[in-house]
Amino acid sequence: MSANLFANRLYWESTFEIVLSLMAAYPSTNVESVGEEELFNMVISLPNFADDPDLVNEGILKDILREWYEEVNP
Secondary structure (H helix, E strand, O other): OOHHHHOOOEOOOOHHHHHHHHHHHOOOOOHHHOOHHHHHHHHHOOOOEOOOHHHOOHHHHHHHHHHHHHHHOO
């Protein structure tokens, strides 16, 4: 895994960068089986995640899941 994937700090509005980090950290995850609570825990556990966990909302989590799904299912 490249150190560059974790070089930039991640914030909730950086959905594409979060997705890239999730793909690197959880390469064998079935995105269709990930729920919002599990996704939340996965994102805040990323080593370069720097935002306030309390700032997230359902829309942000759904955007991340949608983008992640689209990246692994082109």
